[in-house]
């Protein structure tokens with residue numbers, strides 16, 4: 001095993017309220033940061049001294065020294081090349097032998113110091129073993145052999161080579177985080193002042209409706225302005241404060257987070273929106289799971305899989321999970337809705353229905369979670385397109401303000417957007433429009449990066465990982481008779497029907513955008529419509545609950561179509577769970593994925 005002393009380190013000093021920004025430029029790069037002394041946090045997640053935090057998959061981030069007791073920070077970085085690792089990156093990164101020594105030395109010199117190490121691995125995702133039980137059947141017998149064969153070096157994890165250098169690391173003096181923290185303090189004050197109405201407390205009709213609402217925040221801003229990061233920081237700060245004050249007698253209450261951007265793929269796969277109530281403090285390690293993961297895809301396996309994965313002498317050693325459990329994305333229990341497309345504009349009527357369903361679900365979650373959660377309010381993250389008037393973005397903002405009973409509209413970024421949003425809300429006296437600056441470190445990833453990330457998110461849903469955040473999952477390949485399922489889409493495929501303006505005078509369209517349209521699985525276009533597509537499994541059962549609930553209700557999970565055999569009238573699906581599909585009706589959208597593991 002490569003020891004820590006083999007990796008020379010560089011140190012950076014972070015003065016109080018400054019940020020150390022880093023950016024992993026290649027999908028094969030990885031980095032670990034160790035806080036050696038002092039106080040520092042990463043997007044609201046406090047770093048523990050001596051513990052090692054890993055980053056992967058083109059993650060960008062910033063270690064912020066909040067300036068506790070006026071102290072700054074010192075950061076040490078190691079840039080490695082062509083070093084051969086024999087154990088997992090996390091284990092090397094987590095090795096504390098050399099680091100503790102530096103910590104002591106460093107603490108004497110300055111208030112805080114941290115250490116950065118960069119790694120790279122050959123394969124972005126680990127494939128150590130896929131377990132096949134009697135419940136799972138492989139359509140192609142060789143697929144089973146392939147799946148059971150030990151992973152080859154070409155696609156192995158742990159990493160075998162370390163290359164590259166940490167070029168994109170710098171200390172930034174202009175940080176927006178102090179402003180963000182002040183915003184958190186203002187929101188905390190609103191939470192303290194919040195009071196349910198006397199009527200709601202007593203159910204006595206003679207009591208007035210004198211509610212003082214908690215902060216219900218809608219965050220808007222251009223793509224890559226740092227909206228999701230801001231939501232995460234505000235949620236982490238709130239949850240840290242709640243944990244610090246609630247004591248041990250009762251569990252900490254959560255805050256409700258809503259994501260309305262289908263391209264984010266926050267908790268499951270891209271193409272979804274959803275809501276979660278959480279008291280977790282969310283770490284940052286990979287953009288594939290920026291807000292934790294959902295366990296709807298099966299239990300994570302945070303321990304090494306059985307030794308069968310390394311029977312051959314060439315096989316890599318078994319997967320070792322990160323030593324530092326704090327770097328795991330926490331398991332959350334989100335309610336997820338399938339929009340089916342990466343942009344809300346593809347089928348707006350359907351998206352609007354889903355947004356209303358998410359709003360109803362958020363209110364229900366808050367009611368169920370108790371007074372602490374009610375006072376925490378909620379934070380709603382939105383797609384970047386919404387700051388633009390063209391494309392109906394502003395209409396969506398207004399609709400979201402109504403649906404989520406928003407009282408704080410947070411504009412991240414330009415003054416122009418702030419002025420426009422203020423005008424938009426000028427008639428709504430209950431909404432306060434607040435502008436916060438965009439962090440210079442936040443930026444919109446380019447399209448290839450985005451599509452790599454979206455593919456990784458889908459892969460993580462089925463297989464688990466990425467390695468620094470989660471254990472390994474074992475999806476099943478199942479074969480289903482075409483007569484046993486009904487694949488539907490919501491509305492016609494975009495672009496295949498004439499616009500309303502082109503219809504003859506007085507004529508209306510036969511299929512509405514919110515109606516289920518069955519895909520003819522034996523028709524000539526069937527393969528192009530479903531193969532390599534993600535299908536959502538709705539919670540509602542079409543025959544029992546009706547179409548409407550399928551269209552606007554939440555989903556219980558996803559399967560992926562790997563093959564369609566029209567002659568044998570069978571379809572092959574990759575499913576997180578073995579056995580029969582829980583629903584006959586499956587919803588297809590436009591989310592493609594190739595399983596190139």
Ligand SMILES: Nc1ncnc2c1ncn2[C@@H]1O[C@H](COP(=O)(O)OP(=O)(O)OP(=O)(O)O)[C@@H](O)[C@H]1O
Pocket residue numbers: 019021022059060061062221222223224225226227228229230261264287382383384439440441442443444445
């Ligand atoms: N201060 C910072 N330093 C370095 N990187 C940052 C900083 N703030 C945000 N980032 C990074 O910038 C990228 C974009 O941030 P984020 O996803 O929060 O933006 P967004 O506005 O939600 O984007 P979108 O509209 O595409 O969802 C992310 O990779 C995030 O980690």
